[in-house]
Amino acid sequence: MSQTIIDTEVPSPGQAPAAARVGIGGPVGSGKTALVERLIPALGAEGVDLAVITNDLVTKEDAERVRRSGLIDPERVLAVEAGACPHTVIREDPTLNMTAADQLDLRYAGLDLILIESGGDNLASTFSLDLVDYWMFVIDVAGGGDIPRKRGPGVVQSDLLIINKSDLAPHVGVDLAQMEAEARAVRDGRPVLLTNCRTGEGIDAIVAALKHDVLFR
Numbered sequence: 001m002s003q004t005i006i007d008t009e010v011p012s013p014g015q016a017p018a019a020a021r022v023g024i025g026g027p028v029g030s031g032k033t034a035l036v037e038r039l040i041p042a043l044g045a046e047g048v049d050l051a052v053i054t055n056d057l058v059t060k061e062d063a064e065r066v067r068r069s070g071l072i073d074p075e076r077v078l079a080v081e082a083g084a085c086p087h088t089v090i091r092e093d094p095t096l097n098m099t100a101a102d103q104l105d106l107r108y109a110g111l112d113l114i115l116i117e118s119g120g121d122n123l124a125s126t127f128s129l130d131l132v133d134y135w136m137f138v139i140d141v142a143g144g145g146d147i148p149r150k151r152g153p154g155v156v157q158s159d160l161l162i163i164n165k166s167d168l169a170p171h172v173g174v175d176l177a178q179m180e181a182e183a184r185a186v187r188d189g190r191p192v193l194l195t196n197c198r199t200g201e202g203i204d205a206i207v208a209a210l211k212h213d214v215l216f217r
């Protein structure tokens with residue numbers, strides 16, 4: 001399968017100041033796109049000039065979803081089709097994503113932040129630090145309260161671990177406090193935040209972390 005960027009402007013890397021690049025990874029269906037949809041207005045309200053790159057296997061479904069959301073100028077959303085395991089284009093060879101981010105830097109002077117959503121993957125996915133300055137990993141309670149104990153590289157190494165779908169804990173028999181404690185135990189002090197992307201609960205804390213740790217505001 002081929003790897004393509006949907007939008008085909010030819011960038012000239014290095015000509016524009018680079019916005020901070022933040023990766024969002026995690027298993028299939030954990031709520032990565034829902035998180036992006038929450039972060040766009042929340043970061044916008046803080047005056048953060050934003051663009052988004054989505055990664056899908058062989059479609060541009062997530063990009064179309066974000067473009068249609070009405071939350072952001074659709075031109076600010078680029079799609080990368082991985083055509084392979086999602087981690088390939090965020091870790092082994094992130095060239096397509098780097099090129100897409102360079103395009104956005106060139107198009108939008110004053111861009112502060114580019115969110116790069118990975119395609120749904122497994123607990124082992126990580127981002128290349130050639131691509132991102134900071135990366136978040138999204139797991140969800142419906143995937144099982146034992147996920148942190150499995151110590152996947154995404155859970156352990158990400159700059160920020162997000163445990164999403166906190167609202168579902170009572171429905172799936174997960175002890176949320178224990179899941180959070182076990183996540184903290186395997187992360188050697190790196191932060192863990194709980195979210196409910198259905199309601200927006202917990203999003204403010206992510207925005208605060210991004211402002212402090214990435215934008216230095």
Ligand SMILES: Nc1nc2c(ncn2[C@@H]2O[C@H](COP(=O)(O)OP(=O)(O)OP(=O)(O)O)[C@@H](O)[C@H]2O)c(=O)[nH]1
Nearest residue numbers: 027028029030031032033034120164165196197198
């Ligand atoms: N109850 C509940 N549902 C959620 C929450 N966040 C996301 N969802 C739902 O979970 C499903 C998957 O969410 P997505 O945002 O599409 O997940 P994703 O990680 O982007 O999925 P892929 O891109 O396919 O890997 C959707 O039906 C969302 O509405 C949450 O906090 N609580």
